[in-house]
Amino acid sequence: SQTIHQWPATLVQPVGSPLSLECTVEGTSNPNLYWYRQAAGRGLQLLFYSVGIGQISSEVPQNLSASRPQDRQFILSSKKLLLSDSGFYLCAWSGSMGETQYFGPGTRLLVL
Amino acid sequence: GNSVTQMEGPVTLSEEAFLTINCTYTATGYPSLFWYVQYPGEGLQLLLKATKADDKGSNKGFEATYRKETTSFHLEKGSVQVSDSAVYFCALNSNTGNQFYFGTGTSLTVIP
Numbered sequence: 241s242q243t244i245h246q247w248p249a250t251l252v253q254p255v256g257s258p259l260s261l262e263c264t265v266e267g268t269s270n271p272n273l274y275w276y277r278q279a280a281g282r283g284l285q286l287l288f289y290s291v292g293i294g295q296i297s298s299e300v301p302q303n304l305s306a307s308r309p310q311d312r313q314f315i316l317s318s319k320k321l322l323l324s325d326s327g328f329y330l331c332a333w334s335g336s337m338g339e340t341q342y343f344g345p346g347t348r349l350l351v352l
Numbered sequence: 353g354n355s356v357t358q359m360e361g362p363v364t365l366s367e368e369a370f371l372t373i374n375c376t377y378t379a380t381g382y383p384s385l386f387w388y389v390q391y392p393g394e395g396l397q398l399l400l401k402a403t404k405a406d407d408k409g410s411n412k413g414f415e416a417t418y419r420k421e422t423t424s425f426h427l428e429k430g431s432v433q434v435s436d437s438a439v440y441f442c443a444l445n446s447n448t449g450n451q452f453y454f455g456t457g458t459s460l461t462v463i464p
Binding site: 348 | 393401443450455457
């Protein structure tokens, strides 16, 4: 069966520091991968999605970036965090046809 | 375009009450429809889905019917439990791309 992992689970970072969040999927190949952000008490905002290695689509211009160095690895990065980057970051995967999305456990980021 | 509108919360019910959370959608083509549930501090879990008109998705006592004539996918449960307290998201996959469209979420609290 397929599983999706995210780490770290929780992160507290100062403003201006770099960020790296990792997401990996097991039990499938060539998945579509997604990064979402969920602000406190709010809905989901799609940040990036990827249909293959090195292929990244950005939905929201901001100081975040994403990379997909391996088929089942998706990384969310920032060079300098802002206070507004605080939130709950969710990674998701779907089959290559994009039919159903399955979510990871999330990373809670607090920028101080 | 594609969008999902779901009823605003929060919703508070007594245990064993009947639950309805309304969801309507706008889509091009023939979308698939989903309900996800998010328990506190966790990622989203797929609750149920329907891929074509008149399909009924069901799981854990929850059900929703894909109504093309009213562009709706309302979530229902006959008798809620305290353990059903969570945030519920309605979502759409237009099946013409790689993106999902989520509603803003409805928070449900069930009191004993």
